[in-house]
Amino acid sequence: MTSLSETMTNNPYxxxxxxxxxxxxxxxxxxxxxxxxxxxxxxIVFETMGPDLMVAKFPVEGNEQPFGLLHGGAHLVLAETLGSVASGLAGGEGKQPMGVDINATHQRAASSGWVTGTCTPIHVGRTLCIHEVVMTDDAGRRLSTARITNLLVDRR
Structure with a gap:
C-alpha cells in the first residue's frame, strides 16, 4: 500500500x-x-469535492467565443469535469467513469467574471451515475443547466 506522502512525491500532477x-x-x-x-x-478550480457535492469555478476571460461571450462548450467542459469526477469518486478506486451522454440548456450569457458549477447526483448506481450541473455567474444568476450520464467501468 502506498502512503499519501509517497503518492504525492511520485505524482507528477x-x-x-x-x-x-x-x-x-x-x-x-x-x-x-x-x-x-x-x-x-x-x-477550473475546485471549491468542494466529494461524491455527493462538487463545486468548481473558472474565469470567463480566456474562454470566450468570437463575439465576446463565454463559449457554450466551456459550460459543457465544466459540467463533464464535475460529473465525471463525482462519478469516479462515487464508483470507488477500481472504477472509471465513461461519459455516455451530456446535454445543456443555456439560460443566460456571461461576458466577464467567474462561472461556478454546482454538481449534484440525480442517480448513483453500481454501473451508472447521472448528475445535474447548474452553472451560475458571480451574482448567482443561472447561466446554464447540464445533465451528464457516466457509465462506471473497471479501471484498466
Whole structure:
C-alpha cells in the first residue's frame, strides 16, 4: 500500500492538483492523468469535492467565443469535469467513469467574471451515475443547466 506522502512525491500532477484546489486525500485518484489538460487550460478550480457535492469555478476571460461571450462548450467542459469526477469518486478506486451522454440548456450569457458549477447526483448506481450541473455567474444568476450520464467501468 502506498502512503499519501509517497503518492504525492511520485505524482507528477501534484502541483497542478494543488493549483486546482483538489484536496490531498484525492490526489492518488489523479496520479495517472491529472485532471486533464482541458480542465487546466480553462482554469477550473475546485471549491468542494466529494461524491455527493462538487463545486468548481473558472474565469470567463480566456474562454470566450468570437463575439465576446463565454463559449457554450466551456459550460459543457465544466459540467463533464464535475460529473465525471463525482462519478469516479462515487464508483470507488477500481472504477472509471465513461461519459455516455451530456446535454445543456443555456439560460443566460456571461461576458466577464467567474462561472461556478454546482454538481449534484440525480442517480448513483453500481454501473451508472447521472448528475445535474447548474452553472451560475458571480451574482448567482443561472447561466446554464447540464445533465451528464457516466457509465462506471473497471479501471484498466
Amino acid at each position: 501534484t502541483d497542478s492538483l494543488i493549483r486546482a484546489g483538489v484536496p490531498e486525500q484525492y490526489h492518488s485518484r489523479f496520479a495517472r492523468n491529472g485532471l486533464g489538460g482541458l480542465a487546466e487550460k480553462l482554469g
